Amino acid sequence: xxxxxxxxxxxxxxxxxxxxxxxxxxxxxxxxxxxxxxxxxxxxxxxxxxxxxxxxxxxxxxxxxxxxxxxxxxxxxxxxxxxxxxxxxxxxxxxxxxxxxxxxxxxxxxxxxxxxxxxxxxx
Amino acid sequence: xxxxxxxxxxxxxxxxxxxxxxxxxxxxxxxxxxxxxxxxxxxxxxxxxxxxxxxxxxxxxxxxxxxxxxxxxxxxxxxxxxxxxxxxxxxxxxxxxxxxxxxxxxxxxxxx
Numbered sequence: 001x002x003x004x005x006x007x008x009x010x011x012x013x014x015x016x017x018x019x020x021x022x023x024x025x026x027x028x029x030x031x032x033x034x035x036x037x038x039x040x041x042x043x044x045x046x047x048x049x050x051x052x053x054x055x056x057x058x059x060x061x062x063x064x065x066x067x068x069x070x071x072x073x074x075x076x077x078x079x080x081x082x083x084x085x086x087x088x089x090x091x092x093x094x095x096x097x098x099x100x101x102x103x104x105x106x107x108x109x110x111x112x113x114x115x116x117x118x119x120x121x122x123x
Numbered sequence: 124x125x126x127x128x129x130x131x132x133x134x135x136x137x138x139x140x141x142x143x144x145x146x147x148x149x150x151x152x153x154x155x156x157x158x159x160x161x162x163x164x165x166x167x168x169x170x171x172x173x174x175x176x177x178x179x180x181x182x183x184x185x186x187x188x189x190x191x192x193x194x195x196x197x198x199x200x201x202x203x204x205x206x207x208x209x210x211x212x213x214x215x216x217x218x219x220x221x222x223x224x225x226x227x228x229x230x231x232x233x234x235x
Contacts, residue, residue, distance in 0.1 A: 034222070037172075045164075045172065045215055047224035059222050095171055100219065106158050109177035110219060116171055 002026040004096045004114030011120045016086050018098075020117055022079040022096030030054075030074040035101035035110060036081050038119075039090035049081065050099060065092075084122045093118050127147055127216050129227035135235045137208045144230045146216035148197040153220070160219035162202045163192055166229075167212040175214075176201065208234065 009018040022034070026094040034046040049060045049070040058070050067080040079096055093116035126149040136142045144151045152159045163176040171227060176192035179199060188206040203210055216227040 027226045037224075045217070045226040047226070050222070050224070061223050106178075107154060107160065107219070108160050109160070109183075110217075110224075111174045111175060111177070111183060113171040113173065 002112045006096050006114045007116035009117030009119045017084045020081040026079045029077040033100050034079045034099040035094045035099045040092045088121050091121045125225050125228040130232050133231045137235050139205050142203040143200045162217045166226045173225045
């Protein structure tokens with residue numbers, strides 16, 4: 001059974017930092033890209049970041065570029081998101097998503113989501 | 124960025140009746156590998172999103188066959204053949220053809 005367990009959220013002041021973690025189990029973690037997606041209270045979904053299976057390639061939404069850093073430790077089956085320079089508009093539930101595995105002709109879909117961890121940015 | 128526009132944004136449905144949600148993309152979602160990476164997600168109240176449909180029309184593991192997806196290019200549809208009480212929630216389309224990944228605004232399905 002695929003499990004994704006996020007942690008590290010909390011209340012932080014504007015300008016502050018947090019490190020979010022996502023512990024993965026039930027699949028070959030090192031074979032899949034992984035993403036972070038966030039959802040502000042009562043709002044829709046916003047893709048934040050992706051990291052390749054090996055960790056050597058990353059991409060970010062423009063809204064977080066230069067402030068957030070995604071990384072992974074395949075030996076620990078864990079995904080991370082360093083969030084710096086936090087703003088009130090970063091307040092959201094942050095979801096960890098098991099993303100694509102790409103073969104020679106096709107990619108699997110982003111398919112499993114964690115329960116999320118809430119980040120609240122407020123003074 | 125690719126913009127996905129869903130209609131309607133709200134869909135009150137009678138139990139046992141069908142529901143249909145449209146997702147229109149600002150550009151073709153056909154990837155260079157020939158696949159179209161359009162997915163549909165369901166988010167029940169208080170829950171994380173759950174994958175329903177991938178690559179336009181493929182039902183994910185455990186998804187009831189009353190859910191179906193169709194479309195091509197820039198126009199896609201999610202259909203629920205007979206709405207059940209457990210189908211209440213918000214439905215999102217999402218494209219994984221191009222970065223950044225983008226989502227539709229969401230369509231709220233509720234029971235009349």
